Amino acid sequence: MPSARNGLIVGIDPGLAGTGFALLAEPNQVVACGTVITIPARETGPRLVAITSHLRALLAEHRPAEASLEELFMGRNATSAIGVAQARGAILAVLEECGVPVFEYKPSQVKIILTGYGKADKTQIARMLQAQVKLPEGKLDEHARDAIAIAVCHMRSRRFSAAVPAR
Numbered sequence: 001m002p003s004a005r006n007g008l009i010v011g012i013d014p015g016l017a018g019t020g021f022a023l024l025a026e027p028n029q030v031v032a033c034g035t036v037i038t039i040p041a042r043e044t045g046p047r048l049v050a051i052t053s054h055l056r057a058l059l060a061e062h063r064p065a066e067a068s069l070e071e072l073f074m075g076r077n078a079t080s081a082i083g084v085a086q087a088r089g090a091i092l093a094v095l096e097e098c099g100v101p102v103f104e105y106k107p108s109q110v111k112i113i114l115t116g117y118g119k120a121d122k123t124q125i126a127r128m129l130q131a132q133v134k135l136p137e138g139k140l141d142e143h144a145r146d147a148i149a150i151a152v153c154h155m156r157s158r159r160f161s162a163a164v165p166a167r
Contacts, residue, residue, distance in 0.1 A: 008064040009158075010100070011151025012055075013143050014091050016044070016083030019051045020143030023062050024151035028133045032062065035143040044083075048090045055091060059098045067100045068154030070146070073107050103154050110153040125149055 008031065013020035017040060022033035036054045038047035069092075072085055095102050108118035115128045126145055129135065133152060140148075 006063060006065055008062055009151045009154055010058070010062070010064040010067045011147040011149070011154065012067060012069045012091055013146035013150060014069060014084055014087040015143060016047055016051075016087045018141070018143040019055075019087055019091070020141070020145070020147035021055070021058060022144060022147035022151050023058070023064060024133075024148065024155055026155070028152060028155070030133060030136055030148055032058075033136060033140065033144045033148055035141050044086060048086060051087055052090050052094045055094050056098070059094070059100060064100060066103060066154065066158075067095050068103045068105060068150045070110065070150050071104045071106050103157070105150060105153050105157070110149050113153045113156050114149055 007026055009024045011020075011022045011024060017038060019036045020033070021036070023031040025031050036051050038050050069088065072081070072088060092102060111120040111125065112118045114120070114132070115124050117124070120128075122142060122145075129145060129148055129152070133148060135148070
């Protein structure tokens with residue numbers, strides 16, 4: 001599937017238990033967002049299929065120009081990191097298959113761009129998102145909120161890169 005150049009950015013917060021997604025349009029408007037939740041009791045394969053099936057449908061419907069993902073963060077829980085790595089691999093494969101360019105950001109980069117502080121906590125990020133982005137009605141879970149933050153980070157990084165001449 002060739003990607004459209006409609007300016008939409010898909011932000012993805014990968015995870016095996018919950019993968020957040022957000023579609024962002026200029027100027028900072030959330031077109032769609034949510035979380036793909038998988039059943040923990042199931043084997044890994046069917047959980048990855050659920051995530052990739054949802055992502056393929058999202059890409060086919062909205063045809064984003066670019067995708068942004070958070071780089072893998074190795075926290076204290078190795079089991080959780082393995083699940084995130086598996087989900088990231090499956091997501092990256094689908095984005096490649098669909099021809100959507102991928103941009104990756106460290107968690108600290110996302111925090112700096114949104115809040116100005118690389119060690120901001122979830123509450124600070126949520127507050128800044130609420131002040132800066134037209135969010136959908138209703139309560140957002142942390143995966144969807146993180147996906148919005150990643151998309152905003154990429155949109156702002158892209159604007160900055162376009163404004164600064166290359167050497």
